[in-house]
Amino acid sequence: xxxxxxxxxxxxISADAVRxxxxxxxxxxxxxxxxxxxxxxDGDKAAAEALLPALADEASDLQExxxxxxxxxxxxxxxxVIQGMDTAGKGGIMRHVVGAMDPQGSEITAFKxxxxxxxxxxxxxxxxxxLPEAGKxxxxxxxxxEDVLIVRVRGLVPQEEWEGRYAQINDxxxxxxxxxxxxxxxxxxxxxxxxxDRLMERLDRPDKHxxxxxxxxxxxQEWDDYMAAYEAxxxxxxxxxxxxxxxxxxxxxxxxxxVMNILLAHLRDLDLQWPEAQFDVxxxxxxxxxx
Amino acid sequence: xxxxxxxxxxxxISADAVRxxxxxxxxxxxxxxxxxxxxxxDGDKAAAEALLPALADEASDLQExxxxxxxxxxxxxxxxVIQGMDTAGKGGIMRHVVGAMDPQGSEITAFKxxxxxxxxxxxxxxxxxxLPEAGKxxxxxxxxxEDVLIVRVRGLVPQEEWEGRYAQINDxxxxxxxxxxxxxxxxxxxxxxxxxDRLMERLDRPDKHxxxxxxxxxxxQEWDDYMAAYEAxxxxxxxxxxxxxxxxxxxxxxxxxxVMNILLAHLRDLDLQWPEAQFDVxxxxxxxxxx
Numbered sequence: 001x002x003x004x005x006x007x008x009x010x011x012x013i014s015a016d017a018v019r020x021x022x023x024x025x026x027x028x029x030x031x032x033x034x035x036x037x038x039x040x041x042d043g044d045k046a047a048a049e050a051l052l053p054a055l056a057d058e059a060s061d062l063q064e065x066x067x068x069x070x071x072x073x074x075x076x077x078x079x080x081v082i083q084g085m086d087t088a089g090k091g092g093i094m095r096h097v098v099g100a101m102d103p104q105g106s107e108i109t110a111f112k113x114x115x116x117x118x119x120x121x122x123x124x125x126x127x128x129x130x131l132p133e134a135g136k137x138x139x140x141x142x143x144x145x146e147d148v149l150i151v152r153v154r155g156l157v158p159q160e161e162w163e164g165r166y167a168q169i170n171d172x173x174x175x176x177x178x179x180x181x182x183x184x185x186x187x188x189x190x191x192x193x194x195x196x197d198r199l200m201e202r203l204d205r206p207d208k209h210x211x212x213x214x215x216x217x218x219x220x221q222e223w224d225d226y227m228a229a230y231e232a233x234x235x236x237x238x239x240x241x242x243x244x245x246x247x248x249x250x251x252x253x254x255x256x257x258x259v260m261n262i263l264l265a266h267l268r269d270l271d272l273q274w275p276e277a278q279f280d281v282x283x284x285x286x287x288x289x290x291x
Numbered sequence: 292x293x294x295x296x297x298x299x300x301x302x303x304i305s306a307d308a309v310r311x312x313x314x315x316x317x318x319x320x321x322x323x324x325x326x327x328x329x330x331x332x333d334g335d336k337a338a339a340e341a342l343l344p345a346l347a348d349e350a351s352d353l354q355e356x357x358x359x360x361x362x363x364x365x366x367x368x369x370x371x372v373i374q375g376m377d378t379a380g381k382g383g384i385m386r387h388v389v390g391a392m393d394p395q396g397s398e399i400t401a402f403k404x405x406x407x408x409x410x411x412x413x414x415x416x417x418x419x420x421x422l423p424e425a426g427k428x429x430x431x432x433x434x435x436x437e438d439v440l441i442v443r444v445r446g447l448v449p450q451e452e453w454e455g456r457y458a459q460i461n462d463x464x465x466x467x468x469x470x471x472x473x474x475x476x477x478x479x480x481x482x483x484x485x486x487x488d489r490l491m492e493r494l495d496r497p498d499k500h501x502x503x504x505x506x507x508x509x510x511x512q513e514w515d516d517y518m519a520a521y522e523a524x525x526x527x528x529x530x531x532x533x534x535x536x537x538x539x540x541x542x543x544x545x546x547x548x549x550v551m552n553i554l555l556a557h558l559r560d561l562d563l564q565w566p567e568a569q570f571d572v573x574x575x576x577x578x579x580x581x582x
Contacts, residue, residue: 068501094395103390103399104382104432110395141395196582203576209568210359217578277500285494287508291487 013041013051015265018258022245024187025238030231035191036250041257048253055260056100062264063105063137065272070135072275075180077132080263081140083149084188085226086216087198089249089256090141093188096256097263098139107132110141123147123165124172131176137263144169145185148233153225166236177241182266185242186259187230188249192223304332304342306556309549313536315478316529321522326482327541332548339544346551347391353555354396354428356563361426363566366471368423371554372431374440375479376517377507378489380540380547381432384479387547388554389430398423401432414438414456415463422467428554435460436476439524444516457527468532473557476533477550478521479540483514 021039041048066076080098082090098106109130118126124144132138148169152162177183190198199216202208219226238244245262249255312330332339357367371389373381389397400421409417415435423429439460443453468474481489490507493499510517529535536553540546 071501091395095393099390099394102386103394103397104385104401106394108394196579199579200576203572203579206568207565209572210362210566212568212570212575214570214575214578217575217582220579220582274498275501277497277503279503279505281494281500284503284505284508285491287505288487288490288494288511291508291511 013043013257013261015261015268018261019245019265022247022258022262023238024234024244024246026235028231028234028238028244028246030189030227030234030246033189033246033248035189035194035248037248038251038254039248039258041254045251045253048257052096052100052257052260055257055264056097059260059264059267060101060105062267062270062272063101065274066137066267066270067105067135069272069275070133072278074275075134076182076270077134077180078137078182078184078263078266079132079140079176080137081143081145081183081185082188082259083143083145083186083230084249085190085195085223086219087195087202088188088190089252090188092252093186093256093259094139094141097260098137100260101137105135106137106139108139108141111143111146124168127172131181134180144172145233145237149226149229150219152229152232153222166233169237170239170242173237173239173242182270183242184262184266185238185244186262187234187244187246188255189230189246190249192220194250195220195223304334304548304552306552306559309552310536310556313538313549313553314529315525315535315537317526319522319525319529319535319537321480321518321525321537324480324537324539326480326485326539328539329542329545330539330549332545336542336544339548342548343387343391343551346548346555347388350551350555350558351392351396353558353561353563354392356565357428357558357561358396358426360563360566361424363569365566366425367473367561368425368471369428369473369475369554369557370423370431370467371428372434372436372474372476373479373550374434374436374477374521375540376481376486376514377510378486378493379479379481380543381479383543383547384477384550385430385432388551389428391551392428396426397428397430399430399432402434402437415459418463422472425471435463436524436528440517440520441510443520443523444513457524460528461530461533464528464530464533473561474533475553475557476529476535477553478525478535478537479546480521480537481540483511485541486511486514 017040043051066078069076082093084090094108098108111126114126127144130138130140148162148165151157173183199212199220202212234244234246247255247258247262308331334342357365357369360367373384375381385399389399402417405417418435421429421431439453439456442448464474490503490511493503525535525537538546538549
């Protein structure tokens with residue numbers, strides 16, 4: 001890690017270092033993650049916010065190349081899954097990370113409680129329908145993981161059913177990855193106290209009341225069970241083709257910076273070049289000049 | 292119109308004045324619109340770009356209220372239709388106007404040449420499927436108007452068929468408006484010379500080649516027919532519930548500022564308030580405090 005600098009507004013950050021620091025998998029211990037920590041970054045809030053615009057510009061540029069390549073036959077796409085407890089900052093990631101890129105390049109799907117029609121199908125049915133097309137970054141605000149999170153905690157299906165879902169999810173994600181999809185799964189990890197503070201803020205502010213639901217407190221009362229369910233999902237479904245990243249999220253500015261860097265690290269790995277013209281450029285210039 | 296000011300970075304703009312200046316309808320004469328003009332705005336590029344962030348913040352705030360109201364049962368939504376010739380700046384509107392707002396509040400649908408499945412249905416079938424849900428701003432990048440633009444110019448269906456579509460579109464839009472949809476239709480109007488320059492730039496820059504298609508020059512050769520088709524669409528389908536706005540677009544900065552202002556004028560008219568809490572706030576605070 002870099003030494004603390006007095007010039008924090010130019011505090012550097014390594015996308016690879018963030019990605020390596022936050023990747024989680026087999027044997028993962030959620031209780032060992034401090035939600036207020038800032039792994040692989042020594043800067044403060046101002047430094048993080050100063051870094052974001054240039055990183056967003058780079059991500060936007062790489063996303064446009066990804067899209068351009070799809071016009072020349074590439075099937076590559078990205079699936080970014082965002083999970084977290086209520087108030088963990090999913091909306092902020094949508095607004096400040098996804099929203100910092102060209103909106104034409106990404107598609108956000110917010111998964112709510114399933115509808116009757118969705119419940120009449122396999123739990124992956126609605127997920128498959130929302131997978132991104134070639135050239136796009138698909139972003140899931142909640143996802144199929146709800147089917148081993150709230151469903152497990154609330155016992156919405158028998159244990160033998162949700163137990164089987166971890167393997168089904170791994171098979172599904174392997175299939176998605178085989179279809180040229182780069183899968184990135186993010187858990188925004190906040191502390192119970194931070195959630196309490198954020199819920200209280202929603203209750204204190206009339207412009208935030210619409211975001212509050214009395215049921216949020218019911219869910220909060222199952223905090224330990226949710227943490228166990230998250231830990232199990234990370235342990236059992238972090239695979240080489242679809243790794244989990246657990247992002248400390250008590251500091252919103254760190255979570256946004258971290259998710260942007262994890263996304264960037266994956267985009268850079270794709271070595272995205274502008275596609276070659278599939279026509280004779282000089283010939284078309286002459287045609288155009290004659291109009 | 293305001294007098295030219297030396298303090299152009301604070302050049303004011305009236306959303307209502309922009310909307311009034313650009314609304315077009317019966318008897319509309321497209322040839323009378325100067326694509327390089329900047330109606331209802333006396334500032335320059337720097338002034339326009341300086342205005343945009345605050346306007347985008349206001350639009351974002353109003354959009355969030357629109358969404359919040361949908362959680363309390365409001366069915367109101369907005370449909371923003373963007374049409375224009377190739378290179379008219381549709382992508383720039385998506386990036387700089389739509390992209391300046393929270394991505395969770397809007398949904399962009401880009402209509403390409405219809406698929407076989409789409410062609411097997413009525414031309415409005417794919418349009419209906421993409422209509423925004425309550426609380427959202429749906430943005431159409433091209434739209435059902437292609438069915439009286441390229442379809443008319445290229446004779447893709449017999450004249451009696453496309454002639455009937457103007458009335459069908461008006462009926463359809465009336466139905467959409469009756470479903471609590473605020474409809475805003477934008478034509479980005481560039482000059483033929485400006486298109487030539489922008490297409491040449493795409494040919495000059497290897498990072499823009501992917502945006503160019505030799506067919507673009509074929510379409511360009513039908514310029515006058517396209518202008519006639521646009522004029523007819525504006526004349527025949529600008530209705531009180533679904534007006535057309537013709538935006539001079541040779542100056543990209545003006546087109547972006549104008550579209551943002553037209554959108555804002557409509558959002559302001561909705562008088563969007565934060566919804567009342569549908570629970571007892573103090574009771575919930577006590578419940579939360581006890582956790």
